[in-house]
Amino acid sequence: MKKHAVIIGGGLGGLSAAIKLQATGWQVTLLEKNNDVGGKLHEVVIGSHHFDFGPNTITMPHVFREVVQDAGENPDDYFTFEKLDVHTKNVFADRSSFYFSSEKERMKEELLKLDPFAADKYEDYLMEVENLYSLARQHFFHRTFSSWKDYLSLPLAKAMARVKPLTTLDAFHQQFFKDARVRYAFNRYATYIGSSPYTTPATFGLIGHLELVDGVYFTRGGNHRIALGFLKLAKKLGVTLLTNTEVTKLEVKDQRIVAAITDKEQRITGDKFILNGDLLTQFPRLVDKQHRPHFSLKHVQPSISAFVIMAAMKTRLDLHHHHVFFGENPKREFTQLFDDQKFGDDPTIYICTSSKTDETLSPDGDNLFILVNAPPLSADLNEKREPSFVIKERIYDQLEKRGLAIRDNVVNDITVDPTTIAAKFHAFRGSLYGIASNRKRDTFLRPYNAAKDISNLYFVGGSTHPGGGSPMVVLSGSNVARKILSG
Template identity: 50%
Template structure:
């Protein structure tokens, strides 16, 4: 039986572990933290449960397939709830509209703000469906191991048809005129940690996931997904080493031979999958002389995606004007992104709030459980603002929108870029590794396989196909399938 070490129990590592174990591999997952799920992390304070990380779930079929392909029933592990009227978008001046997967409701909402958008909504849906289907068929299922992979005629053709040269904002301007609508749809670029003014229109297809396929929530909290994946993996025989940090991957003759933990445990291996953030983990675990294609200098010069500043606030009341997902936009969205990618904190940030107790009071029976998220710059020398100062800016702004959060706080916790970096070993605290602001970084994300070490693979949000939890699950599955396929032909 072949032995595989997976370093990191994030969603990518868990998905790879299930595929490999169900195909007869001896799988060991090493995780430095006490929980599995990585950034999908449960935070429980008093009677309040919070889902740190993924609050907006899309593509449920991707998660379900991990179980089904291992002959398990996903419904034995967790249940999805679909949220049709899913996100309230509020502008700085109080104007608002609700996003819905119901097309008629959407056209009604749009016509109140922007008759042009109402007239063009159908054309918008057709175009994002086209972008989504091209990506789904041509990019998601493949492992890209070199730029040459893009040169196959079919794939090259597909790249040209996903509007790689148009910017996301420009794409949206063709369908929406009202500034709030442009902000709301441009916000999808933040799902890949990038700017709508720099990232390619290809990523407008994220809108298809929310506006057509639907937004989902898991009863009891989205972290039930990670718990379910861990339970399934254990049923299939995966060994978990929690609270166990890997110190080094030993390389001999361009092959990974052993992994060694900080406690001195050594596991001889046939293959290794690094699920931790590639930019942080690869240099930390593999000596530079073994990775000429990925030297420290190249890693250091990478342009990181955005980070996050998160406040989790448990309240003693249920505020009247909140639903499950809502966004309070900045006045000048362009300036906000310029500030962020200049490495600075925006003083007028766009604020996202998830209040999952609106859908599921059982996760927080005594009042709202607010997950308040603001885009933050990745760590650099310019990170000058204190957590307390930034929290005040956020609470003041929400108070002006009729949300007097401070008056009702029972529990509170802040997680900023420094903690994201330390807790998840994330490069400069970035959520998704390299940003997708340039054409090269959008279409040539770091490969899922080391160019220098034959049996070393990468799965997770910092690699192909990209950030966002469904993509991460796909990357784990792709890597596992590649390992299985390679072993089958040996």
């Protein structure tokens, strides 16, 4: 008889684990509370305008392709990636700008406009971030962690010492970039993991290697096609998929999960259980306290959240595929977000307009995905926040000062705030990445991939190892599946 794995949550981590296990002889049942799989990576449609809600920037395409290849299939039958050689336009408060590109000579030319020192040091920078990436790939990305003993490895300890854990990302960038504007653009990598560049370790400089050497990609038809491709493969392999089905309790006996109980009063038994969701909210929601004595939310610092506007336009605007408008003082914005727990008063505004690469996604005008960093929700449930429409109008004001005629050309728009993110994705205090990486221990000692008090429960997703971001989430699923298969 086949062994049975039950996966709670159909995000990218749950899907990658499901595919790996099903392809190697297990029977998998995947339970998803929403109508669609993919978690945050799903499509939003406003009339003829199509948006990706989830990650708009795709790196490490090989990670997604390997999930399909390892199951014996051709990735090109499931999704296709297009490289964006010149991928992001960075615009500063003084109206100066430069582009990010994976073409080295183009980057040198761009840097030379603002920072000749940076142009001269750029190859040294690339060598440093390649080294950070190589160490992470060799020692961190493909491992699971079940207890502190998993860190007692001499090669791992040496690697951890070499990835600059005691240097902040901003301090690291100061070695290569003298102009503050250039540093603002590179420091933004910290927001990819929901953190501040002024406190998060320089380890995450490796993102520079991913974007500026490996490159930034777009999935033809929209990035949500990755999730749809995984879904197609999971169904082909025989995964049992139950959507609109929320798990309400995990039944524990003798320190093992014996069944998942759903809101439809189903009792689904299994040999192994995988929780793909924000474990900071889902583990305590699904497992009674008496069965998880080692789990605690004390001293947890949530990552930043987001305020999103998806604006369907009736015209084309002068925007790049990825476009970033920086305020006068981005450092102050991080202080406001993390220390003051409030929106920046002059925030960095990111806009993804995928119609610049694929007009079929928005044939009647641009599809603006506008994102501003937001503080996570307060632990105080009675916290009063500004209404979403007030924040939206403020963002439109700021963009119109930058020369973008938003209000005159918007057909319709949808806003998503931290409260919505918390409700739809069970996200801890509305955070996008679970725990922030502002403290060294939270960078390297993220929640383990296996429950400490329950022998057959595993965790995948952005709130566990190896961390946030769609490639890391996919790796967490594959890593845990391998751990289960190895016994």
